[in-house]
Amino acid sequence: MLRELFLAVAVVAAAAFNAPLTRVPSSPLARCAASSPLRAPLAVMEEDAAAAEAPAAPEAAAEAPARKPRAKKQPLDQLEVGSTVEGTVRSVQQYGAFVDIGFASDGLLHVSEMADTFVKDANDMFAVGDAVTVRVKSVDLAKGQVALSNKDPNAPPPPPRRQKREAADLSEFASADEKEFRTGTVRSIQSFGAFVNLKDGVDGLLHISEIKEGGVESVAAELSEGQEVQVRVVSFDDKRRIGLSMKPYVELTAEEKAEKAAGRRPRRPRGGGYDDDAAFKMEAADLEKLTLDFETDPGTPFSAAFDRADAVREAKSKKEKYAPVLL
Numbered sequence: 001m002l003r004e005l006f007l008a009v010a011v012v013a014a015a016a017f018n019a020p021l022t023r024v025p026s027s028p029l030a031r032c033a034a035s036s037p038l039r040a041p042l043a044v045m046e047e048d049a050a051a052a053e054a055p056a057a058p059e060a061a062a063e064a065p066a067r068k069p070r071a072k073k074q075p076l077d078q079l080e081v082g083s084t085v086e087g088t089v090r091s092v093q094q095y096g097a098f099v100d101i102g103f104a105s106d107g108l109l110h111v112s113e114m115a116d117t118f119v120k121d122a123n124d125m126f127a128v129g130d131a132v133t134v135r136v137k138s139v140d141l142a143k144g145q146v147a148l149s150n151k152d153p154n155a156p157p158p159p160p161r162r163q164k165r166e167a168a169d170l171s172e173f174a175s176a177d178e179k180e181f182r183t184g185t186v187r188s189i190q191s192f193g194a195f196v197n198l199k200d201g202v203d204g205l206l207h208i209s210e211i212k213e214g215g216v217e218s219v220a221a222e223l224s225e226g227q228e229v230q231v232r233v234v235s236f237d238d239k240r241r242i243g244l245s246m247k248p249y250v251e252l253t254a255e256e257k258a259e260k261a262a263g264r265r266p267r268r269p270r271g272g273g274y275d276d277d278a279a280f281k282m283e284a285a286d287l288e289k290l291t292l293d294f295e296t297d298p299g300t301p302f303s304a305a306f307d308r309a310d311a312v313r314e315a316k317s318k319k320e321k322y323a324p325v326l327l
Helices: 002-016 028-034 039-053 058-063 254-261 284-289 301-317
Strands: 084-093 096-100 107-110 131-140 145-149 181-189 193-199 202-207 228-236 242-245
Touching (some): 107 131, 181 202, 193 228, 202 228
Parallel strands (some): 107 145, 202 242
Antiparallel strands (some): 084 096, 096 107, 181 193, 181 228, 193 202
């Protein structure tokens, strides 16, 4: 009984470590395990493992399909600029598509070269795997780069861009005499004033405060587009902006000249242009009649309020309580 137990332990141990029983040291116990009926399943397992580890037969290897050899790429120095080549799109980015044209480097078909019309995104034109016929635009052998184009070489060129208009000569306005009136045409009306065209390409701003003496309620009530007006140039700054006025010329005071030199608009009196207010001033006797003497007239509400305030202030300083009083 004990012998059979040892035999079973040996068989289980050999199976756990996936080791054949022939590696068990030669001993009576090993010989018994080798001749045991439990040896048969283990032998079958060993044969299956050996068969799995054995190399495949040559016939099985011959049945696997052979990989197609990669086509040999041609060098870039054999690629002619202007020639037409066929290729396959390998990848697409927003800015363009990379095309395999059979040469050492893939060509870039930029989004600006995909069509004669504007293309925003290359993904809208091509997808991976598309077959294309393109024209070689340029080849950079040093960098290994190829530029492609899909545009029609016979298409008419795009219209030239409009040239930027040269800045008008404003020297005559920079040194204009403020007393001199000149003719202008109202080009547009805004809430703050009107833009007056003085000559081709030159406009000046006629501010609402410079339309009429005494001011106006609105610009539209005084002016209209297309109307000819007589204006004076009253300012010209470093930003080439021209200030205009329809008012008659008035000699500036020393203070107004200083404000204008400092870049501020001279302040003019409002209310019809009256500078002397002597007629509206009151005499000292008249002002005395309008003055209330709170100290000599204790019966006035103002005097009572001031007395009450003094009483409250004194109570607080002494930390005393005070009763509310209705004045």
